[in-house]
Amino acid sequence: MTKELDYSATLTGASFLLYELKQVLKLKSKGLSEAEIKQKVIEDNVFEYKFTSSLKRIVPSVIRRAAALDERLQGWVLNGPLEEGKLINLYAIMKTDRLFYEFMNEVIREKLEANNYLLEKKDLNVFFISKMEQNMKMAKWTELTISKLKQVYMKLLYEAGLLKDKKTGELNRLLLDKGLKHHLEYIGDSSYLRAMGE
Template sequence: MHKNHYSGGLTREQFLFYEIKIVAGLLGRGRSRDEIYREIQSENLFQFPTERMIKTITNTCFKRIDAVDNEAVIRLLADASAEVAKQVNLYAIMCENSIVYDFMIEVIGEKYRSQQLDFSVKDVNVFFMSLAEKVPAVSEWSESTMKKLKQVLVRFLVECEYLESSKSQTLLPVYLYPELDELIRSKGDTDALAAFNCFN
């Protein structure tokens, strides 16, 4: 089941779709983690300028894959269509960081449940206010950290086509792909289904 992990480190991370596909592909071919580091670095697969950055991003991809804790995630990230793999990546991020998990269920899932599909920065602000009450550490984060976290959440919504753009004020219809539906149910994480507009 989902483990609570509220980390402001999300400000340094992006959606990393291209990168996690590479990592999953190499894992799927039986490479060890050390071999994956070396291959990504020597072949410059991520197109990043520094070794430190490559290591950090590779570690983030591993953390997301590990957080799902289901073998199917590697195959889906590596081989599924871009639409399915993006949705799987969003779920992996949710599993790795409880900020994203709670936001996707409490804000986005609730909007789909109630069919109130308006969306604005106010929704994100209210979410962080309630999060700070629930998780004391959140209230200690700087204003710039909070601002970046809010931007990251909105960017994830754009990446996965919940929003047309970061300025959009209406959520688009979202379809939960069967592959991810099966993965989520096999984990017993049915709470997460709401984040993908699925309520049965």
């Protein structure tokens, strides 16, 4: 799925959103359609946001992530331990954002495979520069957009538990539940496990 996606900067306004994903999955489990979920989230302020403008911007991303999860993964997010929910959310972000998946696969996976537990500013810079050279659409992005994406990527890694410390850039290995690992392998998504350093 990730391969066909175009590069996008939507993560600048959508970060980790695990709480929001759970709310959408609860509505989905009640049989609501995507359109009904979107309407309910906005009308009833299901995410409990101060401003509904934020809701309108974020809901599509959360609905896309929910749609990327099969029933078993949805159940784990709703009923499993928090740490497992974080990992599944990280997987859903990779499934719905090609650039972030490539970052995980080309930067994080390679570092963990080499037992290099230090993510430096230059790693992010090199990744974005090379992508901008390869992609015309990305080449047109502003410095502000790229800078915001770098911040969001660091925040995502931190919230998922992959980044121990945002200041030092120290990385952590994720502890993936055996059942979750087997399920992702079973559905043919081993590449996402590898991208998470598994």
